[in-house]
Amino acid sequence: GDSVTQMEGPVTLSEEAFLTINCTYTATGYPSLFWYVQYPGEGLQLLLKATKADDKGSNKGFEATYRKETTSFHLEKGSVQVSDSAVYFCALSERYGGSQGNLIFGKGTKLSVKP
């Protein structure tokens, strides 16, 4: 079945460091790919998405490119801030059969940014 694998955390970085959180997926069709973020004490929020191969999703300085050849959707940010400290979830959603667009999540990667 479909699945999402993302790098284990926690990830600890200094402010202004470069961030990469790896995400790879397994899917039978042509999924849409997402990154969700969960700030402390809050719910999951959509950070960015990409719906087809070679699409780049971007938001708040974060970017991820849908790579079909490597089945990857790595999250990157050039210069992290303390306020980026959160748990980041990679997810996919696939349209096939009777699927109602349900999300399949990775385990989440906790990011801590130190001043």
Added chain:
Amino acid sequence: EPEVTQTPSHQVTQMGQEVILRCVPISNHLYFYWYRQILGQKVEFLVSFYNNEISEKSEIFDDQFSVERPDGSNFTLKIRSTKLEDSAMYFCASSEALWQRLHFGNGTRLTVT
């Protein structure tokens, strides 16, 4: 921005007891979901709900679980006889239409003792 609200934020219950987790989706949304995350594990889909009926459910969503939209605003998840392994964070979500962005609540942490 409108929010999905969940209550309570933390629920402690004894094994075998019934528990109801409550959610108020965004008012004009039509699709409703429950997900759960066992500590240290993935966020897992439980069930989706549309037009007053379940549209899809996972294998986790067995006869112990039920969902209801009792009054047009609340969306509830009931666990009839809780087990220790039901301890998890439960997230409610809603969306305006199929394949549209899911809006998540802050979650209810359920602890079964």
